[in-house]
Amino acid sequence: xxxxxxASEPTILGFAPEAAQAKVPAIVFCGLDARxxxxxxxxxxxxxxxxxxxxxxxxxxxxxxxxxxxxIDGQMVPHAIGCLCCVTRSGxxxxxRRLFARRAQGDLEFDRVLIETLADADPxxxxxxxxxxxxxxxxxxxxxxxxxxxxxxxxxxLARSRHGGKQIAVADRVVLGPASVPKPGAPDIPDxxxxxxxxxxxxxxxxxxxxxxxxxxxLADALxxxxxxxxxxxxxxxxxxxxxxxxxxxxLRDGLHGFAIEIPHELEWEALHGWLNAGTQTxxxxxxxxxxxxxxxxxxxxxxxxGVQHVYQPPQRVPGMTIDHSRLLFITxxxxxxxxxxxxxxDLPQFQRLSEARADRRxxxxxxPSIPL
Numbered sequence: 263x264x265x266x267x268x269a270s271e272p273t274i275l276g277f278a279p280e281a282a283q284a285k286v287p288a289i290v291f292c293g294l295d296a297r298x299x300x301x302x303x304x305x306x307x308x309x310x311x312x313x314x315x316x317x318x319x320x321x322x323x324x325x326x327x328x329x330x331x332x333x334i335d336g337q338m339v340p341h342a343i344g345c346l347c348c349v350t351r352s353g354x355x356x357x358x359r360r361l362f363a364r365r366a367q368g369d370l371e372f373d374r375v376l377i378e379t380l381a382d383a384d385p386x387x388x389x390x391x392x393x394x395x396x397x398x399x400x401x402x403x404x405x406x407x408x409x410x411x412x413x414x415x416x417x418x419x420l421a422r423s424r425h426g427g428k429q430i431a432v433a434d435r436v437v438l439g440p441a442s443v444p445k446p447g448a449p450d451i452p453d454x455x456x457x458x459x460x461x462x463x464x465x466x467x468x469x470x471x472x473x474x475x476x477x478x479x480x481l482a483d484a485l486x487x488x489x490x491x492x493x494x495x496x497x498x499x500x501x502x503x504x505x506x507x508x509x510x511x512x513x514l515r516d517g518l519h520g521f522a523i524e525i526p527h528e529l530e531w532e533a534l535h536g537w538l539n540a541g542t543q544t545x546x547x548x549x550x551x552x553x554x555x556x557x558x559x560x561x562x563x564x565x566x567x568x569g570v571q572h573v574y575q576p577p578q579r580v581p582g583m584t585i586d587h588s589r590l591l592f593i594t595x596x597x598x599x600x601x602x603x604x605x606x607x608x609d610l611p612q613f614q615r616l617s618e619a620r621a622d623r624r625x626x627x628x629x630x631p632s633i634p635l
Contacts, residue, residue, distance in 0.1 A: 286362070
């Protein structure tokens with residue numbers, strides 16, 4: 263492998279524990295059944311000693327016991343990433359910044375923020391905002407993604423929904439919630455699944471998320487703390503990567519796939535970055551979740567990759583940490599392991615050659631400024 267010139271050294275920020283600890287953890291709450299989800303949120307707010315603020319996409323929802331509750335009517339995040347005028351008009355961004363301003367001024371006290379989505383909402387835009395929106399990430403960090411699964415929600419209900427399967431597949435925690443409460447005049451639907459049944463249904467779509475009973479006494483302790491920064495602070499990166507799960511997994515259900523690919527050798531950052539960028543440009547809409555800890559040539563410690571569809575958190579290296587191999591975890595729709603492995607085998611070397619060619623041009627340009635970069 264050619265020696266890297268100084269101009270091509272990767273610019274990857276190191277993980278800063280103090281900065282991560284200073285940010286407010288944000289928990290994203292999903293679930294097809296609004297009443298079951300509300301019941302779990304109320305139990306969460308009442309358990310433990312944490313002080314909560316709530317942002318809800320249910321404009322007519324109940325009054326929560328949190329210190330402050332912001333209501334957002336309409337689509338919560340019109341543009342997760344875009345021009346500044348679009349970003350600043352995002353209801354979620356405005357609510358988060360307003361809450362933090364009140365906290366900084368001493369008008370409001372909270373340790374965590376809970377963001378409740380609509381019943382069949384796509385969680386990706388909320389997650390993307392917390393990963394890579396400069397107006398938000400200075401003050402908040404994505405913690406757990408929690409999905410509430412009602413006790414009588416069978417596979418048929420998930421299949422009828424637009425985003426129900428995705429909500430479970432990308433979750434860090436799945437709460438096995440109470441049965442749905444029928445609307446007045448509607449026939450009672452018996453709970454034929456039970457806790458074990460919905461737990462098995464969740465495992466089909468997500469083999470790694472913690473399954474949490476809704477009536478657990480220490481509910482807050484069980485639901486928070488699954489985000490990347492929290493795992494890094496705890497030195498638990500391997501669990502965040504889904505190990506040992508997903509090792510042999512591929513097709514989950516309803517077109518969803520979940521799989522991990524391990525690479526024994528070090529990679530060039532510029533080549534890997536180009537490969538990931540090309541993949542998200544082509545398949546970003548179906549790459550629901552991408553996680554990775556990668557051994558990079560010339561970098562002390564693994565480089566951590568954290569993406570939701572086409573949006574990625576800025577990569578971080580973890581100095582002093584040692585991993586034996588790189589691990590990339592993908593949760594996708596209609597994109598299987600074989601296609602990604604083939605792309606790594608055939609496409610990544612092409613990006614490697616392009617990277618080496620650019621390095622050669624930089625070297626020649628250093629000797630002859632008339633050569634264009």
